[in-house]
Amino acid sequence: MPYMPDLTDPRYLDEIGWFLYHEQYQRDQFGGSYDEERFAYSRSLQDEVLDYCDQDHQWLADKTVISIGCGCTGDLAAWPAAIKIAVDPLLYVYQKLGMLLDDVVGTTRTVHLAVSAEELPLLDECADLVICRNALDHMPAPARVLQQIWRILKPAGGVFLSVDIGGISTPDEPTVFSADSLAALLRAQCESVKQIDNKPAHSRWRPGSVRILARKKPHAGVRLDKEKILRAYMARLGEAE
Numbered sequence: 001m002p003y004m005p006d007l008t009d010p011r012y013l014d015e016i017g018w019f020l021y022h023e024q025y026q027r028d029q030f031g032g033s034y035d036e037e038r039f040a041y042s043r044s045l046q047d048e049v050l051d052y053c054d055q056d057h058q059w060l061a062d063k064t065v066i067s068i069g070c071g072c073t074g075d076l077a078a079w080p081a082a083i084k085i086a087v088d089p090l091l092y093v094y095q096k097l098g099m100l101l102d103d104v105v106g107t108t109r110t111v112h113l114a115v116s117a118e119e120l121p122l123l124d125e126c127a128d129l130v131i132c133r134n135a136l137d138h139m140p141a142p143a144r145v146l147q148q149i150w151r152i153l154k155p156a157g158g159v160f161l162s163v164d165i166g167g168i169s170t171p172d173e174p175t176v177f178s179a180d181s182l183a184a185l186l187r188a189q190c191e192s193v194k195q196i197d198n199k200p201a202h203s204r205w206r207p208g209s210v211r212i213l214a215r216k217k218p219h220a221g222v223r224l225d226k227e228k229i230l231r232a233y234m235a236r237l238g239e240a241e
Contacts, residue, residue, distance in 0.1 A: 002092035002114040010171035015138070016093060018172075019072050023099065035074075038101050042078035049131060049160045052194055052213040063128040068117045068149065069135025074101030076110050076131075084110040085127075087117055118144040120152060124221060127152045133162040134202035134209075136182075137175045143185055150189035153216040159190060160213055162199075164206035173203060179210060190214035 005012040023034045032040075050056060057080060064083040067075050072094040076084040084103075092114040094100050103109050115121060118141050130149050136142045149159055169176050177185075179197060186192065194213040201209050 003089055004092065005090065007093075011174075012090065012093075012172075014170070014172040015071070016090060016097075019094070019099060020097070035101060038074040039078055039104065041073060042075050042104075045075050045131075045133065046079050048211075049129070052160060052211065053129070053158060064126060065129045065131065066122070066127045066152065068130060068132040068145065069138060071135075072097075072099040072101065074103075074110075075133065076103075077101045078104045078107065080107050082108060084108055085113060085122070086110050087113045087115060087120065089114060089116050117148060120148045122152050124151055125154045125157075128154055128157050130157070130159040132159065134164065136161065136163045137173050137177055137206075140174050142175055143188070146185060146189045150216055151221065155216060155218065157216050158193070158213055159216075160211075161186070162202070162209060162211050164201045164203055164209045166208065167201075167203070167206035170205055173205060182210065182212075186212065186214060187217075189217055191217050 007013055007016065060079060060081040063081050065076060065079060065081040066085045066087065068087050070086040070088045076086055091112045100112065113121065117139060130153060136145065139145050153159065163177060163182055165177050165179055167176060192212055192214050196211045199209045199211055201207060
């Protein structure tokens with residue numbers, strides 16, 4: 001059975017409660033129903049990310065896009081990417097609450113993975129683009145998350161980060177970044193291509209946010225010796241005869 005958190009824990013209650021509150025009471029960014037608002041948000045996010053990447057919608061046609069820490073925003077719902085994967089440990093909860101958003105008709109269906117971003121069940125170099133919007137400061141081990149993002153990115157792959165800066169630690173936003181600490185953390189895995197500071201914060205607990213497009217920094221990953229494994233297997237066959 002997928003992970004079901006203790007909903008009396010403020011870390012999880014605050015995270016899930018935010019979406020429930022906005023579904024019920026506060027849909028004022030785009031208007032309309034909660035689904036319509038999330039579709040509009042998905043299109044807005046797509047346009048913002050593609051602008052950072054200097055690409056148009058057609059560029060997505062053969063691309064694999066992965067959203068890390070997506071909540072139930074449906075952030076990839078309107079994207080015309082070939083493969084769309086949404087990752088969040090609470091996705092099973094959102095499914096049980098009936099809050100997951102169906103994809104726009106004519107687009108590929110998003111695959112939802114209810115897992116921690118610190119241990120992604122994905123193969124190396126499978127993603128053309130990774131999005132981590134308003135999520136990195138919600139994670140207790142952001143360095144491990146960035147290591148995983150580096151691992152799943154293709155050599156020419158990019159990562160779009162939107163991260164709140166400053167403020168205080170809260171149960172659902174335990175990590176507090178400064179611009180310098182975020183840059184230092186990112187440098188271990190990626191090279192910044194474009195950055196805009198002093199954007200409005202996602203959370204009322206934070207004074208502002210930054211947007212960053214970064215590219216994978218080349219360094220050694222896991223390598224296996226095929227010939228060595230085959231020799232070991234052949235030796236076992238010889239022992240069995």
